[in-house]
Amino acid sequence: MPALLFLLCGCASIPDAVRDVPDGAAVELDHTPFFPQQRYQCGPAALTTVLAASGVDASLEALIDKVYLPGRQGSLQIELVAAARTESRLPYVIDGTLAALLAELEAGRPVLVLQNLGVKMIPRWHYAVVVGIDEKQSEIVLRSGTDRRRVTPIDTFLRTWRRGEYWGMVALRPDEMPAVIDRERYLAAIAALEETGQLESAAIAWRTAGARWPDESVVMFGLANTALASGDYVSAESGYRRLLAQAGASTAARNNLALALAHQGRFDEAMTEIKVALGANDEPRFADVLQDTLNEIQRMAERAR
Amino acid sequence: MILTRTRALVMRVVSVSLICMGFAQVAPAGMIGTSQLLENEARAESLTRIEMLLARDDVGQQLMTLGVEPALVLERLNAMTTEELLALEHRFDEQVAGGDALAIIGTVFLVLLILELVGVTDIFKSI
Numbered sequence: 001m002p003a004l005l006f007l008l009c010g011c012a013s014i015p016d017a018v019r020d021v022p023d024g025a026a027v028e029l030d031h032t033p034f035f036p037q038q039r040y041q042c043g044p045a046a047l048t049t050v051l052a053a054s055g056v057d058a059s060l061e062a063l064i065d066k067v068y069l070p071g072r073q074g075s076l077q078i079e080l081v082a083a084a085r086t087e088s089r090l091p092y093v094i095d096g097t098l099a100a101l102l103a104e105l106e107a108g109r110p111v112l113v114l115q116n117l118g119v120k121m122i123p124r125w126h127y128a129v130v131v132g133i134d135e136k137q138s139e140i141v142l143r144s145g146t147d148r149r150r151v152t153p154i155d156t157f158l159r160t161w162r163r164g165e166y167w168g169m170v171a172l173r174p175d176e177m178p179a180v181i182d183r184e185r186y187l188a189a190i191a192a193l194e195e196t197g198q199l200e201s202a203a204i205a206w207r208t209a210g211a212r213w214p215d216e217s218v219v220m221f222g223l224a225n226t227a228l229a230s231g232d233y234v235s236a237e238s239g240y241r242r243l244l245a246q247a248g249a250s251t252a253a254r255n256n257l258a259l260a261l262a263h264q265g266r267f268d269e270a271m272t273e274i275k276v277a278l279g280a281n282d283e284p285r286f287a288d289v290l291q292d293t294l295n296e297i298q299r300m301a302e303r304a305r
Numbered sequence: 306m307i308l309t310r311t312r313a314l315v316m317r318v319v320s321v322s323l324i325c326m327g328f329a330q331v332a333p334a335g336m337i338g339t340s341q342l343l344e345n346e347a348r349a350e351s352l353t354r355i356e357m358l359l360a361r362d363d364v365g366q367q368l369m370t371l372g373v374e375p376a377l378v379l380e381r382l383n384a385m386t387t388e389e390l391l392a393l394e395h396r397f398d399e400q401v402a403g404g405d406a407l408a409i410i411g412t413v414f415l416v417l418l419i420l421e422l423v424g425v426t427d428i429f430k431s432i
Contacts, residue, residue: 040404066381071371074404078393082384114403117428119420122413124428125403145405156427164401184343191339192386222339229332252337259335286337288353293335 014158018097018166021135027105028132028141029053034148035060042145043067043075046127047083049143050112050171056087074125077114077167085193088201089171092178092189096166098158102133103179109170110143116163125164174204177212187218194226202226217243221253228260236260251283255293267301340386357387360394367397 033052037045044063051058066083067075084091094100094111104111111130118124128150132141140157144150161168172178174193178186190209194202206222213219224239240257244250254277262270274294281287332338361382368378382390393400420426 040406042405043403065374065377066384069368069371069373069402072402072404073406074402076393076400076402078385078389078400079381082381082386082389086380086384114401115427117405117430118417118426122417123401124405125401126405127403150430152427153424156424159425160427188340188343191343192388195338195340195386196384218339218343221342225332225336225339228336252342255335255337259333263333289335289337296335 014155014162018162019154019158021098021102021133023135025102025133025135027102028134029105029108029110030131032110032129032131032143034143036146036148040073041068041075042127043080045145046112046129046143047075047080047171049129050110050169051084051087051089053110054089054171054173056089056171058087075127077169080112080127081169082196084169084171085196085198085201087171088174088198090174090176090189090193090201090205091169092172092186094168094170094178095180095182096161096168098133098154100180101130101168104170105130105133107176107179109172109176109179111168111170113161114164114167115157115160117160118163120163123163126160130168174201175208177208183213187216187222190222191218194222194229197229199226199230203230215246217246217250220246221250221256224253224260225256228256228263231263233260233263237264251277251280251286251290254280255286255290258293258297262297262300265304267297267304270297271301340388344388357390360387360390364390364393364397367393 031053033049035045035048035052041064044060044067047067048058048060048063051063063083066086067079069075069079081091081093094104101111101113113128113130115126115128116123117126126144128142128144130140130142133139133154134141135154138154140152140154142150142152142157170178187209190202190205193199193205203223203226206219206226209216210219210223220239220243224236224243227233227239228236237257237260240253240260243253244257254273258270258274258277261267261273271294274290274297278287278290278294364385365378365382368381369375373381385393417426417428421429
């Protein structure tokens with residue numbers, strides 16, 4: 001029988017790095033709202049919970065439309081993340097450790113987690129929201145399913161969370177930073193806001209990141225990009241120039257500078273910049289884009305004539 | 306049967322129109338977005354527009370096949386980044402769909418019950 005148990009659950013132990021939290025750590029976000037789920041709709045319910053806790057006037061019905069997949073009787077992680085962006089929030093996937101989870105709770109943010117309540121071979125995937133940890137009692141408090149306050153032993157929670165690959169996300173306001181920051185993941189999350197057209201949120205988030213890392217070129221690029229995409233060509237221009245002055249050659253910044261100039265009707269300057277970028281050819285992956293930009297500038301110049 | 310076929314046809318038509326229209330152009334043509342800058346350098350070239358539209362079309366069709374209303378598909382596609390669309394295009398079936406669905410029978414049930422009693426799982430609590 002023990003062999004069978006082992007086979008079924010693949011009982012690897014939980015690494016200390018995942019489990020460790022300071023002795024006596026205790027926090028519970030009592031005020032986190034609760035949205036009891038309907039059948040199979042733990043995804044939308046959990047998402048509504050973290051969004052509402054973050055101050056969004058979130059509607060469960062609307063979020064069902066955004067994330068529920070009837071044919072799979074569930075919701076995908078990717079769509080939960082995508083939907084959070086449409087509600088002007090910055091979805092951030094936390095480090096998969098209890099310490100990172102605790103740090104978010106201490107910052108006042110509940111954490112949406114993916115659990116597998118079954119076992120690997122017979123999974124029962126479930127989204128819930130962690131609202132509390134009590135190290136002494138060895139308990140985790142969740143908003144889960146139809147339970148407003150579900151208390152689970154930490155060990156059981158960790159096993160179910162491990163089978164969900166320790167996946168957890170928070171819905172940050174764009175002016176908030178994660179409690180435990182993985183810089184690359186955080187900047188990519190902001191870039192995703194920009195890419196999906198959440199320009200206002202993106203601009204706030206880039207400024208927030210810029211307050212922490214004023215010389216980070218990705219942040220400067222992001223700020224200039226949100227300006228360019230919002231039609232603020234003058235700010236965009238100065239942003240790209242600042243970047244080029246600091247970082248030396250940057251194909252992407254020069255490409256976008258050329259566009260910012262062209263959109264101000266300064267086609268000659270735009271052509272000069274794009275030709276410099278094409279001549280340098282230091283980032284082959286952007287070669288086609290540069291050529292497209294050159295064509296675009298020519299088209300714009302002809303139309304303006 | 307006829308219904309299924311009609312549905313398939315409608316889905317195809319809607320999907321083609323998804324390719325042609327509704328693509329949320331949020332940045333000026335030619336702009337290199339920050340996501341593109343951050344993309345794994347391993348990808349030799351930036352994704353072409355055609356590749357991106359094909360990924361959108363593919364994911365859009367999968368969403369419709371899985372019962373998402375056609376009217377909602379566009380909104381859901383627009384919420385995703387290119388990286389996310391590509392992840393779904395290539396590995397849709399491997400994605401976990403959290404939703405508590407569970408189908409078990411006989412002996413499996415018994416084994417699960419034992420696992421539950423010894424605290425390995427937490428499957429039977431009403432959630």
